[in-house]
Amino acid sequence: MKRIAFYGGSFDPPHIGHLTIARKLSELFALDEFTFIPAFHAPHKKNKKPTSAFHRFAMLSLATENKGKIKVSTVELDAPERPFTYETQTKLKNDLPNTEIFFVIGADSWAEIDTWREWEKVLTLTNVIVVTRPDYEIDLSHVTKEIKVRLIDLQKNVAQKIKNGEQKIYITDAVNLDVSATEIRRKIRAKEDDWRELVPNEVAKYIEKYELYI
Numbered sequence: 001m002k003r004i005a006f007y008g009g010s011f012d013p014p015h016i017g018h019l020t021i022a023r024k025l026s027e028l029f030a031l032d033e034f035t036f037i038p039a040f041h042a043p044h045k046k047n048k049k050p051t052s053a054f055h056r057f058a059m060l061s062l063a064t065e066n067k068g069k070i071k072v073s074t075v076e077l078d079a080p081e082r083p084f085t086y087e088t089q090t091k092l093k094n095d096l097p098n099t100e101i102f103f104v105i106g107a108d109s110w111a112e113i114d115t116w117r118e119w120e121k122v123l124t125l126t127n128v129i130v131v132t133r134p135d136y137e138i139d140l141s142h143v144t145k146e147i148k149v150r151l152i153d154l155q156k157n158v159a160q161k162i163k164n165g166e167q168k169i170y171i172t173d174a175v176n177l178d179v180s181a182t183e184i185r186r187k188i189r190a191k192e193d194d195w196r197e198l199v200p201n202e203v204a205k206y207i208e209k210y211e212l213y214i
């Protein structure tokens, strides 16, 4: 059975945190593919106007250009109505019947997961991988018993049990990088040149060429 991870987000812009997650999780979970899914814009993130989906898609394509198993999907951008995550998961499950699917989210998304539409479906339709992030606790108080029994904590014990079979929720600290798109946009606006170190080179050139985030 193929093992594919899908990683949704705004990617505004894609940064080394996102790319490191793709690389490390591909190794750790012995994935056949890792696919970024840029969203129209995160439906639950308020007061935030994202950059055009075309720009965000282009930057992800550049960031993954020479990485054979790391891809970008247009599944959400192609949808006639902006889909919720559980709808995308359902579509992918139907389109990929003989595939073990993993959905990747960061610790900040985990902390607010119960605000997502049909969040219990999001956590049970497919496997989920929660990636820790500095300054974000992985708290479990907001999830139900049915969700808790699925948890497999891989923190500090990576070799533990990455099993086939029933859908699980894995928590991993294999990345734990303090990089955020918000901070990168702030640095660009403030003309703090070290923002370039936080994105792949091709993405930095693209941001400059199209004068994004200024």
Ligand code: ATP
Binding pocket: 008, 009, 010, 011, 012, 017, 018, 104, 105, 106, 107, 108, 109, 131, 132, 133, 175, 176, 177, 178, 179, 180, 181, 182, 183
């Ligand atoms: P923003 O600062 O604009 O919210 P972001 O850096 O969190 O952006 P998103 O595109 O919103 O980037 O991220 C998509 C997904 O990746 C989210 O689930 C988010 O939690 C996760 N994520 C982003 N950066 C990291 C990181 N450094 N470590 C772990 N997870 C991350």
